[in-house]
């Protein structure tokens with residue numbers, strides 16, 4: 325339950341960005357918010373690093389891959405990204421989130437299978453001897469810069 329609230333939050337679809345932020349702040353105990361903020365800060369430091377290596381001044385679009393099992397809330401990411409990049413080289417940059425499906429290696433089937441949740445049974449054999457291979461990561465796929 326704790327891992328799913330952010331993605332399935334009932335207010336998320338209807339409320340504006342500001343009230344979602346307020347909602348997030350009313351939950352100081354939710355480790356997830358800090359997680360997304362830290363992720364966005366690390367994205368920003370990667371952007372700054374890339375800017376000095378590749379000599380660009382502004383980032384206009386960032387494409388992020390987010391694993392379906394990562395427990396990261398896309399809405400929180402969008403909010404944190406906008407907040408963290410304000411006044412930086414990525415101020416106002418568009419953010420595109422690409423959801424990566426979960427994949428696991430089933431020891432019984434000796435094959436890669438798709439899973440929607442952590443600790444889910446193998447869809448082929450129903451077994452639980454699965455090793456996660458993709459779906460809990462978040463990374464920068466690519467950037468558009470000027």
Ligand SMILES: [Zn+2]
Pocket residue numbers: 430431432433434446447448449450451
């Ligand atoms: Zn299996």
